[in-house]
Each structure stands twice: as C-alpha cells, then as structure tokens.
Amino acid sequence: MSEIITEWVEPSPDEVQERILKMLAGELKLSAKQVRTTVGLLDEGNTIPFIARYRKEMTGELDEHAIRSIEERLQYLRNLETRKTEVLRLIFEQGKLTEELRLAITAAAKLQEVEDLYRPYRQKRKTRASVAKEKGLEPLAEWLMSQPPAGDPLAEAAKYIDEEKGVASAEEALQGAMDILAERIADDAAIRAWVRQHTYNHGMIVTEAKDPEMESVYEMYYAYQEPVKRLPPHRILAINRGEREDVLKVRLAVEEERILDQIVQRTLQQTSAVREILLAVIEDAYKRLIAPSIEREVRGELTERAEEHAIKVFADNLRNLLLQPPVKGHVVLGVDPAYRTGCKLAVVDDTGKVLDKGVVYPTPPHNKTAEAEQTIGAMIEKYGVETIAIGNGTASRETESFIAGLIKKLGNPKLKYIIVSEAGASVYSASKLAAEEFPDFDVAERSAVSIARRLQDPLAELVKIDPKSIGVGQYQHDVQQKRLEESLKFVVESVVNHVGVDLNTASPSLLSYVSGINGKIAKNIVKYREENGRFTNRQQLLKVPRLGAKTFEQCVGFLRIRDGDNPLDNTPIHPESYSIVDKLFEQLQISLEQLGTEELNARLREVRPEELAPKLDVGLPTLRDILESLQRPGRDPREELPPPIFSTDVLKIEDLAPGMELKGTVRNVTDFGAFVDIGLENDGLVHISQLSDRYVKHPMDVVSVGDIVTVRVLQTDLKRGRVSLTMRNL
The missing domain is CATH 1.10.10.650 (RuvA domain 2-like)
Known part of the structure; x- marks a missing residue:
C-alpha cells in the first residue's frame, strides 16, 4: 500500500x-x-x-x-x-x-x-457502516478482511460487546463489521467500474404496465425487454416518458451470479475461517448498495446519450429547415386558417412589408364562400398577388380546398398556393417581439403575416421563434432544456452567418444571431439605421453605440451592404483583407468596378492560388475564399437549393392508391423514418426500411428536412388518416 x-x-x-x-x-x-x-x-x-x-x-x-x-x-x-x-x-x-x-x-x-x-x-450521511464505525467496530472489520486461516468469528466479535456503545451481543458486533466491509466493497472504484461495464454489456431493460388494462401510447412496452446496449435513443426516451407519466414500471435486469463471482475473485482468498461471512458481505454489498446505484448510473448514461442524439437530430433538422430557399420577388397572400373565428389574411410585398390585411369566413360553421372569394379576389387583383401561403393548422385542408377552387375560377395561370408549416407561429404571434413589430394587429393577424414571410425568407422569419417551438424535433421536451437551447442557438448562429445578413433590412432578431452581436447591440444597429438612414459602408458600424472594435471585427464580415460605397461590402470578404484584394486587382490589372462581370470572373478562374498567395503575402485558405467571394458577390447559398413545391389543386387521401407516384417535401426526419408532405392533411411516413434499396443506418444518411423527393404510395389508412410511402425501387 x-x-x-x-x-x-x-x-x-x-x-x-x-x-x-x-x-x-x-x-x-x-x-x-x-x-x-x-x-x-x-x-x-x-x-x-x-x-x-x-x-x-x-x-x-x-x-x-x-x-x-x-x-x-x-x-x-x-x-x-x-x-x-x-x-x-x-x-x-x-x-x-x-x-x-x-x-x-x-x-x-x-x-x-x-x-x-x-x-x-466522501462525507456520507448516516449509514449502517458509519454507525458501526462509531461503535468502534472497524478493528473487527479489519480482522474479517484479513481472512484469517483459523479462528472463531463470534468469539472474536464477543470482544467488542460494549453496552455503552450500543453493542449488546457478538452477533450485533459481527453484523456491524459486515456492514463496514459491505460499504467498503461497494465503494471500491475498480469493482464499481467493472460492474457498471458488465451491467451495460449484459443487462436488459425490462418494462411492464402498471395497469395492463389501460389504453395508452405505451402499449408496446407493457411486457417488453431489450438488451441495454442495443436500446435505440428514441426507445430510451419513450420508456423514460412512460415511467415519468406513471404508466410503466421499468427495471434493469442482469444475471447476479456472474457479478458476485467476479467480486469474490477480486476480494477473497480461496480458503479462510471467515469465507462464508465474507460471501454474505459481498452479496449484501452488491444487492443493497452497488446494484441500485449502478442501475441509476447506467440508466442516467443511457438517457444522457439518448438526449444527445435527440438534440443532434433536432439540430440537423433545424439547420436544413433554416436553409430552405427564399421565394424572392413575389407578392404573397398569407392565410391563417380557422373555423369559427375566420381565416385571417395578410398581403405582404416582395420585401415583407404588409400592404393589407383582412378576414374571411369560407370554412364551417359560416361557409361564406362567395363573400370570401370576392374579398380575396380583390386583394389578388389590387396587389398583383402571385402566391398564396396557407398555414397548416386547424381548418387548413378546408381552406386549401377553397383556395384551389378560387384559383380555378380566377383562371390566372401565374397564381398558385403552398401549404406552410405554422409550427411556432402562435408562439411568435403572442410574443413581446410580435407586439412591438405589429402593435395594431391581433394575434391571428400577426400569424398571417408570419406565414407569408416564412415563404419569402424562412430564415429571417424563423429566427423570431424559440427554436424549440419550430417543430422538427424528436422528444425535444424530454431532453435537458439548457443543453437543447445551447445546441439550437449554435445551429441558428451557424446558418445566419453562413448565409450572411443584409445590414439595411435585417430585424433585431436576425442581427442578434450574427457573430459577436448581442440583443442590445442588434437593437442599437436598427435604431441607428432608423435615425441616420441606410448604411452605405461597413465602417459606419463603428458609430453604433456599444459596438466596439472587437465586436466590429467579429461581425462585419457576415453583414452585407447592397449598392453601398464599396462593392466588397456586399461580399463575405472581411475588411481586414481589402488591402489583399487591392494587391490582387493590381497584380491582375483589373478594377473593382468590374465586380460581378463575366470578364472579371473569367480572369479570376485562371488564377492559381498556390502561386499567387506568396506574392500577395496571404494564406492560401484566405486567398481561396477571397477568389470565390469575388466571383459571386451578393450570393445567397440557399438559392442553390431546389425551390418549394407549389400547388393549384388539392389532394385528398381518398385520391390515393397503392403504387401512385408523387413528389413531396420532407418535413421532419426521426430515427425511424421521414415524414413527407405530399399535399394531404397529415404528412406521409417513409419508414427507415423504405428509404432506400440499400441498408440505411439512419434516415439522415438519405434525406434531410426540405428535400424534394419522389415517393410511391404503399398503403393508406383512411380511419386514422395515415399514409405509408416508399422510396424503394424508384
């Protein structure tokens, strides 16, 4: 020792x-x-x-x-x-x-x-072992642990009888010493590590119903077991939720004999006068102290791993959703469907500015379709509406049928509609932010504006909503919320900075996700813009209150100014590299005025960065980025993705038949498959087994949120409104 x-x-x-x-x-x-x-x-x-x-x-x-x-x-x-x-x-x-x-x-x-x-x-609360130590029984425990070849344990224990200390008999003394040794074995780091690993590798999670007669979504777990190490993350979180809702009883089962044998091998000699006593100590140490603790630790580790996975799935889905291509240059009519309170309308121009608002009642119980057709038709004609965005909430399908019928009546070949996810729109509409943005609008009117803007620029609108409310997750309410928030905030920041932000049109919500900018500075930027007019060059940012040199360094490369004093301000090139651009143009004998022309792009494509970087005294990665940025000033990386699918007619589940081929948009990806919007009230499910002709480890290896995919109908469940789809053999 x-x-x-x-x-x-x-x-x-x-x-x-x-x-x-x-x-x-x-x-x-x-x-x-x-x-x-x-x-x-x-x-x-x-x-x-x-x-x-x-x-x-x-x-x-x-x-x-x-x-x-x-x-x-x-x-x-x-x-x-x-x-x-x-x-x-x-x-x-x-x-x-x-x-x-x-x-x-x-x-x-x-x-x-x-x-x-x-x-x-560690200082413990009162335990059986600590009580035994207070009674002076540690020497007896040491004698037992020395594993003497001969001797009478009870005779040895009798030496520790002491009425004043509360030891009334040899049996009591022996039990106290055994309690001390049981805690010592349970606290042994090497034993705990082995038992933990063995339990993870060989244990089974066993679940059963507290009330087998009760109907619930957890019925598959009413008599269920699965090896611990094979439990997929979504099942771990489902079982945890069932247990938390007091529907399931959950335990971790593992063969005790193998574990007890291992502790014996690590602790005892082959023979001693106290072997039977120490075997009882080991059994007590495992069953009373080690097993319950290790079960908590293993289940805690499983939960932690499942939560990390769920957060990753949510984060990946969120990234793809935020990167959906904007629909630019369209005047959009946003429709927030409802029954009794009517469908709220908002017309926004191609910059997102609200031009008009209203309410119509084409759905039950009112069914005022003629009046609604007249109101919406007038809006379409007055403002040159080309696209109608319908929220996918309550009364969405009835509203869709009405809009599809109206489009047919109007006979306008340019007019089309699209169903837009409302997830989080109600959260935004009732928020302080929405109230500041539209103080004279009611909650549903704000929602109609949000629906229209989501189509025009998904990123700019979705950043106004708490990422958890956007609705592309898997068990997002069952995971550690602080960790989820950190991860989703990172995703939003990453996407915003990847896309870049127009300094003269961005809202405080969007600006607050730009590198180095917090909520207060974002508001100060907008306030400065309102008081002094649009920014004409990036250096003006240094005049914004509380935006110092460090913040400027961090944020300026991600902010764009269109039609400003310096064309480079509309690129991702950082001002610290402007002098390098000057040297580059001098070397190539071209001018900044040629930026965006095919002539300049042709010259830049001929450049060999490896040869030019040493001459310009710049790193090769930075020069590559500069060359790419110069060839595509004002580029929005989202525009390279396929545009959303627009419709002119409505599709019903009754219209579907097995084998029918359709195009759809992936709305959510989970561990067990992908949900695809094919124009029905509910998204169809492509199970993981139907995603590809080859083996798929995870659905995200094949599809992402926002992907436009071709699917074929496998089967329909009219009663539950469910559609099973396949992407195999296409």
Whole structure:
C-alpha cells in the first residue's frame, strides 16, 4: 500500500492547461498546434463562426463543428480538472492521500472515474457502516478482511460487546463489521467500474404496465425487454416518458451470479475461517448498495446519450429547415386558417412589408364562400398577388380546398398556393417581439403575416421563434432544456452567418444571431439605421453605440451592404483583407468596378492560388475564399437549393392508391423514418426500411428536412388518416 502524502501542492494553471491541451489533441485526433491555437482564439473572445471563416490559417482550416467540439470538450475538461483538484485537496486534508491515489485521480478522463475514486472518502450521511464505525467496530472489520486461516468469528466479535456503545451481543458486533466491509466493497472504484461495464454489456431493460388494462401510447412496452446496449435513443426516451407519466414500471435486469463471482475473485482468498461471512458481505454489498446505484448510473448514461442524439437530430433538422430557399420577388397572400373565428389574411410585398390585411369566413360553421372569394379576389387583383401561403393548422385542408377552387375560377395561370408549416407561429404571434413589430394587429393577424414571410425568407422569419417551438424535433421536451437551447442557438448562429445578413433590412432578431452581436447591440444597429438612414459602408458600424472594435471585427464580415460605397461590402470578404484584394486587382490589372462581370470572373478562374498567395503575402485558405467571394458577390447559398413545391389543386387521401407516384417535401426526419408532405392533411411516413434499396443506418444518411423527393404510395389508412410511402425501387 502506498504511503500517505504529507505535502501536496495544487497544480499550477499552466500545468493544468497543458494537460487539457494534450487530452484534447488526443481525443479529437488533432495536432497540438491546432488545439493550442483554437483554444487561444476562443479564450480571447472570438466566436466560432469568425474563427472558422477568418482564421483558417491559424486553425489548420478547422470547420465550425470541429471548433465547437473543442469548445465543448474544453469546458468539460476544465470542470473536470477543477473537480480533480478539489477532490485531491479534500482527501489530503483527511490525511488519506497516497501517491497511487493521486496518480489515479490525476489520470482520470471522466468525472465518473474521479467520483468513483473519491467515493470511499466522501462525507456520507448516516449509514449502517458509519454507525458501526462509531461503535468502534472497524478493528473487527479489519480482522474479517484479513481472512484469517483459523479462528472463531463470534468469539472474536464477543470482544467488542460494549453496552455503552450500543453493542449488546457478538452477533450485533459481527453484523456491524459486515456492514463496514459491505460499504467498503461497494465503494471500491475498480469493482464499481467493472460492474457498471458488465451491467451495460449484459443487462436488459425490462418494462411492464402498471395497469395492463389501460389504453395508452405505451402499449408496446407493457411486457417488453431489450438488451441495454442495443436500446435505440428514441426507445430510451419513450420508456423514460412512460415511467415519468406513471404508466410503466421499468427495471434493469442482469444475471447476479456472474457479478458476485467476479467480486469474490477480486476480494477473497480461496480458503479462510471467515469465507462464508465474507460471501454474505459481498452479496449484501452488491444487492443493497452497488446494484441500485449502478442501475441509476447506467440508466442516467443511457438517457444522457439518448438526449444527445435527440438534440443532434433536432439540430440537423433545424439547420436544413433554416436553409430552405427564399421565394424572392413575389407578392404573397398569407392565410391563417380557422373555423369559427375566420381565416385571417395578410398581403405582404416582395420585401415583407404588409400592404393589407383582412378576414374571411369560407370554412364551417359560416361557409361564406362567395363573400370570401370576392374579398380575396380583390386583394389578388389590387396587389398583383402571385402566391398564396396557407398555414397548416386547424381548418387548413378546408381552406386549401377553397383556395384551389378560387384559383380555378380566377383562371390566372401565374397564381398558385403552398401549404406552410405554422409550427411556432402562435408562439411568435403572442410574443413581446410580435407586439412591438405589429402593435395594431391581433394575434391571428400577426400569424398571417408570419406565414407569408416564412415563404419569402424562412430564415429571417424563423429566427423570431424559440427554436424549440419550430417543430422538427424528436422528444425535444424530454431532453435537458439548457443543453437543447445551447445546441439550437449554435445551429441558428451557424446558418445566419453562413448565409450572411443584409445590414439595411435585417430585424433585431436576425442581427442578434450574427457573430459577436448581442440583443442590445442588434437593437442599437436598427435604431441607428432608423435615425441616420441606410448604411452605405461597413465602417459606419463603428458609430453604433456599444459596438466596439472587437465586436466590429467579429461581425462585419457576415453583414452585407447592397449598392453601398464599396462593392466588397456586399461580399463575405472581411475588411481586414481589402488591402489583399487591392494587391490582387493590381497584380491582375483589373478594377473593382468590374465586380460581378463575366470578364472579371473569367480572369479570376485562371488564377492559381498556390502561386499567387506568396506574392500577395496571404494564406492560401484566405486567398481561396477571397477568389470565390469575388466571383459571386451578393450570393445567397440557399438559392442553390431546389425551390418549394407549389400547388393549384388539392389532394385528398381518398385520391390515393397503392403504387401512385408523387413528389413531396420532407418535413421532419426521426430515427425511424421521414415524414413527407405530399399535399394531404397529415404528412406521409417513409419508414427507415423504405428509404432506400440499400441498408440505411439512419434516415439522415438519405434525406434531410426540405428535400424534394419522389415517393410511391404503399398503403393508406383512411380511419386514422395515415399514409405509408416508399422510396424503394424508384
């Protein structure tokens, strides 16, 4: 056994930092230089989008996801190192820190390992073992653990009878010593680690109904079991929810005999006078102390992993939804359907400005179709409406039938409609933000505006809504909300900065997601714009209150100015690189006035970046980005995606027949398949087994939210309004 350490000094910040950097590089399979530089940039207050876009030479061209992985793991490891130091200090103050223990704690890569090692030294609430220790029974426990070859345990225990201490008999003394040893075994870090891993690898999650007669959505779990290590994330979260709603009883079953044998092998000699007693101690330690604790830990780990997966699914779906192509240059009529209160209408021009609003009652119970046709027809004619966006909420299909019929009557070949997801629109409409934007509109009127604008520019409108309410997730209400919010905020920031933001039209909501800009600065930008007129160059940002040099550096490359003083302000090129552009143009003997012309683009395509970068004294990644940006000024990457599907007639589930081929839009992707909008009230499901002719590990490997796909009808369920689709053999 190692000797007790009598002197211990907390590791210096530099020593801790070096250990963290080394662990990061190893875990993420990155070079030490990449990790050191990236951590330095993050610690200086640089944002992930800024580092990924404008510091490529420094990071070795790490993308946003790699930088975010470094940031997240860095935070974990820093917290881990803080906890290690705290644990070492606490054990040292107890006078129990050995060199072996110090090395084990220092080398731990997970918080769980640190807590396992600290467990025997943690101050516990009153336990059977602590009571036995207070009665002076530790020496008896040590005698038992020494596993003497001979001796009478009861005779030895009789020496500890002490009425004053509450030990009335040899049997009581022996039981107390056994309790001490059971807790010691249960606190052994190596034993706990083995049992935890064995339970994970060989355990079964077993579920049953609390009331087998009750109907519920959890009926498949009323008598269910599955190996722990094979449980898919969505089933873990479903089982957790069923247990939380008091519908299911859940337990973790594992063969005890194998575990007890392993603890015996690690703890006991082959023969001793106290072997039977120690076997009873081991059984008690496992059943009473280890098993319940390990079950909580394993289920906690399963839940954590399932939540991480669910958050990733939500984040990937959200990214694809936010990147849906805008429908530009259209005057749009937004329709928020309803029955009793009528369909609210809002006409917005091609910039999103509201031109008119109203309400019609074409649906039950009113059925005022002629009056509604007259009102909407007049709006279409007056404002030159080409597109009608219908929300997919209550009364959507009845409203769709009415609009399709109206389009036929009007005979306008340019007029078409599209169903738009309303998810989160009601949340936005009732928000303080919406009230500030449209103080004279009621909630439903604001919703109609939001529906129209979602079609024109999905990103600009959806950033006004709490990402959790957008409706493309899987069990989003069952996961850790703080972690979900962090992940979704990162996605929105990433997309906003990838697309770029028009400085002269962006709302405070959109600006607040730009690198380096917070909500207060976003409002200040809009206020400055309102008071001083449109921005004509990026340098004017420095006149905005509270927008200092650091914020300017972080945000300016992601903000665009169309028709400004400097054409480069309408590109992703950072002002810090404008001098490089000047040198480039001088080298190629071209001028900035030619930006956007085919002549300039042809010259730029001839450039060999590898040869030119040293002459311009610029890094190769930065020069490549500059050349790409110069060839496509004002580019919106979303416009390269396929446009949404518009309709002129309505489709009913009764119209469908097996084998019918249709085009649709992927609305949501989950672990078990993809939901596709084919123009019906409910989206059709393409089960994971029907996504491709080849094996599919996860639906996201095949489809993404917003994809336009060809599907074939497999079967319809008229009673439940469900449609099964396939993408196989197409």
